[in-house]
Amino acid sequence: MTEWAATAVAVGSLAMAGWCLVTALRGHGVGRAHLAGLALVELLVLVHVGYGVSGLAGGHRPREYATFVGYLIAFVLILPVGAGLARLEPTRWGSTIALVACLVDAVLIVRLHQVWVGVG
Secondary structure, eight states, rough: OOHHHHHHHHHHHHHHHHHHHHHHHOOOOHHHHHHHHHHHHHHHHHHHHHHHHHHTTOOOOSHHHHHHEEEEEEEEHHHHHHHHHHOOOSHHHHHHHHHHHEEEEEEEHHHHHHHTTTOO
């Protein structure tokens, strides 16, 4: 796992969360630009997961292996599921769903790093 990939995912997720918050407060649902932003953050997530999987294949063992793998799976799935649900809900609640998905992704990146290095 690399610091630059983790930072990119965290910044991207929080930026998208901020954008979705503004959109929700304005009373609008997610649009194509939001979905493109979520796809970009998901691409960063996949890069980060690739580093995690290659680290596991290279012999690194996180402190809690099963927890780490579970976080990786959730980390990959949360944005596509959130984007799909947000697209189904054309009101401000769709933007709120995308907002929550982005915030969960930001928290998961922190937890992945903690489990990887053995903190907490």
